Amino acid sequence: AQTVTQSQPEMSVQEAETVTLSCTYDTSESDYYLFWYKQPPSRQMILVIRQEAYKQQNATENRFSVNFQKAAKSFSLKISDSQLGDAAMYFCAYRSNTGNQFYFGTGTSLTVIP
Amino acid sequence: DAGITQSPRHKVTETGTPVTLRCHQTENHRYMYWYRQDPGHGLRLIHYSYGVKDTDKGEVSDGYSVSRSKTEDFLLTLESATSSQTSVYFCAISEGHLNTIYFGEGSWLTVV
Numbered sequence: 001a002q003t004v005t006q007s008q009p010e011m012s013v014q015e016a017e018t019v020t021l022s023c024t025y026d027t028s029e030s031d032y033y034l035f036w037y038k039q040p041p042s043r044q045m046i047l048v049i050r051q052e053a054y055k056q057q058n059a060t061e062n063r064f065s066v067n068f069q070k071a072a073k074s075f076s077l078k079i080s081d082s083q084l085g086d087a088a089m090y091f092c093a094y095r096s097n098t099g100n101q102f103y104f105g106t107g108t109s110l111t112v113i114p
Numbered sequence: 115d116a117g118i119t120q121s122p123r124h125k126v127t128e129t130g131t132p133v134t135l136r137c138h139q140t141e142n143h144r145y146m147y148w149y150r151q152d153p154g155h156g157l158r159l160i161h162y163s164y165g166v167k168d169t170d171k172g173e174v175s176d177g178y179s180v181s182r183s184k185t186e187d188f189l190l191t192l193e194s195a196t197s198s199q200t201s202v203y204f205c206a207i208s209e210g211h212l213n214t215i216y217f218g219e220g221s222w223l224t225v226v
Contacts, residue, residue, distance in 0.1 A: 033213050043202065045217035091156060100145050100164065100208055102215045106156040
């Protein structure tokens with residue numbers, strides 16, 4: 001099984017500021033997919049952003065962007081102009097290109113301070 | 115909306131009783147999954163299915179069984195519930211051409 005590590009159990013950010021959530025993964029594969037999911041208090045799992053490993057360009061979705069460092073096996077999520085609605089648990093996930101299993105980190109709980 | 119419905123959404127059951135959770139999808143996705151979510155552990159895969167009657171174990175499959183007799187339904191059964199199986203259970207489907215996983219709303223199970 002692949003290992004996905006989120007080393008920050010909790011993070012906080014001031015409203016309108018920028019925060020970066022860290023994720024590292026362990027794999028011997030060269031082609032795979034990486035994801036960030038958001039889980040608000042409702043517990044609904046919401047896809048935030050997705051990155052294909054073969055693409056060098058970092059994915060961006062509005063205020064959310066990633067810093068994908070393939071050699072370092074690092075996949076961090078940057079949230080710009082943080083809003084109160086960004087408060088949630090964030091999960092990093094990995095999927096191999098050869099299989100259909102998805103592996104998740106343990107999550108980072110983000111608090112947004114007004 | 116990936117068209118995933120989980121039932122029941124909330125259940126309290128007694129230790130030793132069997133419990134079945136149902137996942138229903140409306141869009142004929144091939145891959146279906148059952149995860150459990152616990153504090154400090156994130157989401158852990160219990161079982162998954164890659165087609166009708168085709169299932170395989172995940173990392174925490176002990177004490178659980180699954181069945182998929184129709185494309186749209188994936189059942190998770192706790193043969194004899196234990197307190198360690200108190201958790202939030204998520205069903206998910208995989209969109210093949212997008213290589214993305216989508217989740218249902220979760221089922222809260224409490225074993226007393």
